[in-house]
Amino acid sequence: MRIIAFNGSPRKKWNTATLLEKALEGAASRGAKTELIHLYDLNFKGCISCFACKTKGGKSYGRCAVKDDLTPVFRKIEKADAIILGSPIYFGTVSGEMKSFMERLLFPYLTYTDPPQSLFPRKIKTGFIYTMNTTEEQMTERGYVQHFKSHEMTLLHCQLNY
Ligand SMILES: Cc1cc2nc3c(=O)[nH]c(=O)nc-3n(C[C@H](O)[C@H](O)[C@H](O)COP(=O)(O)O)c2cc1C
Numbered sequence: 400m401r402i403i404a405f406n407g408s409p410r411k412k413w414n415t416a417t418l419l420e421k422a423l424e425g426a427a428s429r430g431a432k433t434e435l436i437h438l439y440d441l442n443f444k445g446c447i448s449c450f451a452c453k454t455k456g457g458k459s460y461g462r463c464a465v466k467d468d469l470t471p472v473f474r475k476i477e478k479a480d481a482i483i484l485g486s487p488i489y490f491g492t493v494s495g496e497m498k499s500f501m502e503r504l505l506f507p508y509l510t511y512t513d514p515p516q517s518l519f520p521r522k523i524k525t526g527f528i529y530t531m532n533t534t535e536e537q538m539t540e541r542g543y544v545q546h547f548k549s550h551e552m553t554l555l556h557c558q559l560n561y
Contacts, residue, residue, distance in 0.1 A: 407497030
């Protein structure tokens, strides 16, 4: 089993990275091959809305057409059995880097249908670790839970949350 974790914090040794490392340690102890990728080490931007991934019959249908450091990462994800996304909460939602990563990873796999179908080649599991500086009550009061549910729903539509 191959599991890849993505750290959406600029800090490589603090809260988010520590929890991701612990999750991977647990998986490795059960025989999984693991990898931790720090998004801040990669050179990429968010979705540029070129819609090449939505052009049926085009060479990039269902795939991000932008070529940068994320290109090999997406190919790795297509071969993984599970991924774990980890992000600090910045101003009520995930970090900018994690948001950009999610746009690039997820948008190409969603068809423009109602309900959306997934073009992701397989069904894999996803975990999401959020770290923040709030109590559980504040998390609900401030609407963070809505963000988490929305991410869960998007991942589900992409078949990345089975
Ligand atoms: C720019 C910035 C914005 C933040 N905004 C929030 C926030 O809105 N809510 C919150 O609970 N914590 C917020 N925090 C705190 C971080 O989410 C928290 O310390 C997190 O665990 C840091 O993760 P890291 O150690 O992996 O970098 C913010 C921190 C920074 C640097």
